[in-house]
Amino acid sequence: MVQRRQFLKAMAAGAVFPYGPFANSPSSSQSPSSAEIDQLFDEAIVIDTLSTAHKWDEPAFSALEESGYTAIQTSLSSRNLEVAVQALAEWNRRVGDHPDIFLKAITAADIQRAKREGKLAVIYGFQNATMIEDDVDNVDVLYDLGTRCIQLTYNARNLVGDGCTERTQTGLSDFGVTVVERMNDLGIIVDLSHCGKGTTKDAIEMSRQPPAFTHTMCEALYNNHPRAKTDEQIKALSEKGGVVGIVMLGYMVGKSPDTNFEDYLDHIDHAVKVAGIDHVGLSSDFALRGIKAWATKETWYEPRLKSFKPSYNVRWPPWVPELDEPKRYRNVAHGLNRRGYKPADIEKILGRNWLRYFNEVFGG
Secondary structure, three states, X not given: OHHHHHHHHHHHOOOOXXXXXXXXXXXXXXOOOHHHHHHHHHHOOOEEOOOXXXXXXXXXXXXXXXXXXXXXEEEEOXXXXXXXXXXXXXXXXXXXXXXXXXXXXXXXXXXXXXXXXXXXXXXXXXXXXXXXXXXXXXXXXXXXXXXXXXXXXXXXXXXXXXXXXXOOOOOOOHHHHHHHHHHHHHOOEXXXXXXXXXXXXXXXXXXXXXXXXXXXXEOOOOOOOOOEEOHHHHHHHHHOOOOEXXXXXXXXXXXXXXXXXXXXXXXXXXXXXXXXXXXXXXXXXXXXXOOOOOOOHHHHHHHHHHHOOHHHOOOOOOOOHHHHOOOHHHHHHHHHHHOOOOHHHHHHHHHHHHHHHHHHHHOX
């Protein structure tokens, strides 16, 4: 980590490029070179809005060094309030034990600070609202401990609303409306990634702050997958000011075992077409090391066959090679360059769009 931190601190003696190192360059029909895209990436704010951790050990720290990440949203256990508080405390201890590596992100400014200091900003988030239990005041408890993102539902119904694989697909409950209001008041991201159609529609309409799809894909390119979002949903979210994070799991990118990196870029292209360039970002939905580095069919695939409905179409292996390695975002930057994206727009997708969004939702 030392070499990367020294490089970033030297860079920060000036100013981190606000829109990429080529933002003020004369327009040209010639794409930036590979070296120029590497420079852009090294100087960009790079944000993964769902990075789960297998474990934080030396291989994970080595992967972090290679990744170029500025910030992640991590996924904490949401079984109940007690478990959630323990999970938050564990991350607070980890940040305290490794102050040279991690920085707890409770404002957008913390992410910019992490970039300047060569650290990883960590946004505390949950993929379910079950830990709120039946008391909206528990949202305040979670916020005070550092929570800045709550997904309203996972796949099944909870007290807030219906998940994406629930049979009924109704909207927010009365309690759910109250929870969204409290999240808006405090400055917590209203994440709708796993929410069902009715709950997604209600939350977009009722939330005063822009909600987000932190990790999803385009239904237009993968029809009938419960986790995909329709063009109508993506458009409604973007019109509210939200951001769509395109997920990298191979079995969510495409139906075929031959799903590849270009298929992933197709999802970005489509989301940009529907939502606009200012409303699309990236997310992995797996450990920073990738899946292949530690998982086996027995430890990863078989448990998911039991916990996910067949409509998820889980398969083994679940990865796209270029996205399963730590340098996945650098690969995406080069892929977008090959497709003709302007450098400033590549930087938006890498993290600037999320940074703008975070500034609006939980402040600078």
